[in-house]
Amino acid sequence: MNTDTQSKTGEQPSYGPIGVTAALHASPSDPAPKPTLFAHEFSLADRVALVSGANRGLGLEMALALIEAGARAVYCVDLAKEPGEEWTKVKEFAGRMQGKGGEGRLEYLSANVTDQEAMWKVGETIGDREGRLDACVAAAGVLKTHTDCLEYPAKQFQDVMAVNVNGVLFTAQAAGRQMVRFGNGGSIILVASMSGSITNKDHAWVSYNSSKSAVLQMGRSMACELGPKKIRVNTLSPGHIYTTMTAAYIDTQPHLLGKWASLNPMGRIGRPDELRGVVTWLASDAKTSPALSRPSVRTQDVYGDIPVITWLESTSYFIPKPPRPVGRPEQTAPADDGRGLRRSLGSLIHPQTATERRRMHTHPAAQMLTAIGSLGVL
Ligand SMILES: NC(=O)c1ccc[n+]([C@@H]2O[C@H](COP(=O)([O-])OP(=O)(O)OC[C@H]3O[C@@H](n4cnc5c(N)ncnc54)[C@H](O)[C@@H]3O)[C@@H](O)[C@H]2O)c1
Numbered sequence: 001m002n003t004d005t006q007s008k009t010g011e012q013p014s015y016g017p018i019g020v021t022a023a024l025h026a027s028p029s030d031p032a033p034k035p036t037l038f039a040h041e042f043s044l045a046d047r048v049a050l051v052s053g054a055n056r057g058l059g060l061e062m063a064l065a066l067i068e069a070g071a072r073a074v075y076c077v078d079l080a081k082e083p084g085e086e087w088t089k090v091k092e093f094a095g096r097m098q099g100k101g102g103e104g105r106l107e108y109l110s111a112n113v114t115d116q117e118a119m120w121k122v123g124e125t126i127g128d129r130e131g132r133l134d135a136c137v138a139a140a141g142v143l144k145t146h147t148d149c150l151e152y153p154a155k156q157f158q159d160v161m162a163v164n165v166n167g168v169l170f171t172a173q174a175a176g177r178q179m180v181r182f183g184n185g186g187s188i189i190l191v192a193s194m195s196g197s198i199t200n201k202d203h204a205w206v207s208y209n210s211s212k213s214a215v216l217q218m219g220r221s222m223a224c225e226l227g228p229k230k231i232r233v234n235t236l237s238p239g240h241i242y243t244t245m246t247a248a249y250i251d252t253q254p255h256l257l258g259k260w261a262s263l264n265p266m267g268r269i270g271r272p273d274e275l276r277g278v279v280t281w282l283a284s285d286a287k288t289s290p291a292l293s294r295p296s297v298r299t300q301d302v303y304g305d306i307p308v309i310t311w312l313e314s315t316s317y318f319i320p321k322p323p324r325p326v327g328r329p330e331q332t333a334p335a336d337d338g339r340g341l342r343r344s345l346g347s348l349i350h351p352q353t354a355t356e357r358r359r360m361h362t363h364p365a366a367q368m369l370t371a372i373g374s375l376g377v378l
Pocket residue numbers: 052053054055056057058059077078079080111112113114138139140141142163167191192193194237238239240241242243244245246
């Protein structure tokens with residue numbers, strides 16, 4: 001194998017070779033090597049971020065994590081004209097924190113994510129002040145009370161979509177436009193939910209569930225458009241986490257805590273701080289590999305959920321359709337000749353025909369095999 005990986009993979013880290021490449025290029029007479037994993041790959045030193053819905057809850061938790069990872073400034077955007085007590089305490093705490101590697105300013109801007117013009121202006125304000133914008137977390141979201149899907153009022157449905165779908169798009173646009181303006185690339189993280197992929201039995205949340213599915217597809221779509229501009233787009237799909245949003249249910253219907261906990265292999269619901277690692281990873285250079293570019297990450301990974309589930313969300317984006325020569329009809333599925341198992345598995349992973357492709361998208365076993373195949377097992 002050629003050790004000149006750059007000729008095969010394109011760009012290398014701006015801070016020079018890392019990992020095994022660094023080891024292979026090093027000479028015993030060089031000064032002692034320094035670990036780079038936290039100094040560079042996971043570091044957000046001098047980066048600037050925008051986090052929506054960050055006056056409290058998951059948004060605020062992730063904003064603080066970005067500061068601790070070294071960000072120069074994190075702009076928290078939320079509805080309230082002035083930030084709340086929680087936010088103010090966190091800002092003060094971050095300001096006193098030692099050795100975080102940057103100035104670590106937590107800033108607050110009031111805006112409604114449903115207002116596209118206002119959000120673009122937020123992006124411009126950050127860009128003008130900081131001269132860059134590197135990371136964005138679109139976390140603002142709303143969950144309404146149970147409402148029968150057959151009676152769901154149009155206005156209420158639109159209100160949820162306006163925040164959870166339009167608002168996520170406008171936030172991503174606000175940041176993405178500045179990322180293009182400064183030409184440094186960047187990372188956009190759209191907060192979806194497990195509710196975008198599974199449904200929550202016994203909860204009448206048709207608007208919320210639909211909105212989160214839309215965010216997943218928005219992520220895949222934007223990832224493909226913005227990848228060539230070196231802007232990565234990922235979605236984050238948390239399971240149940242105790243915040244103001246879920247407290248509205250758990251605190252009024254205490255049996256839900258046990259029910260939701262029992263749905264998770266770890267037997268408990270999540271804490272907001274358990275998103276610190278994953279958001280830092282997604283925002284940082286540690287997550288630049290196109291080989292990990294299924295634009296979807298479920299935080300159940302962090303809790304130890306069935307790992308294969310992680311890989312299912314964007315297989316249709318990831319598995320390319322093989323080119324078919326012009327004028328040649330699509331092949332039919334090969335007949336089973338005794339070596340069928342391996343070939344069948346192969347057809348599930350690299351479908352050749354329309355039927356196989358349909359099967360890949362609809363059959364749970366096929367999706368699982370696709371996932372395993374993507375991991376290189378087959
Ligand atoms: N808590 C969970 O269990 C859970 C699970 C999966 C996904 N999520 C998602 O995580 C995100 C954060 O949820 P949370 O639990 O921290 O909820 P939260 O209610 O504590 O926080 C949401 C924040 O968004 C802000 N917001 C709402 N509408 C806005 C608007 N129009 N403009 C600007 N800001 C607005 C709110 O003011 C609030 O500060 C949401 O997108 C939610 O759907 C949460």
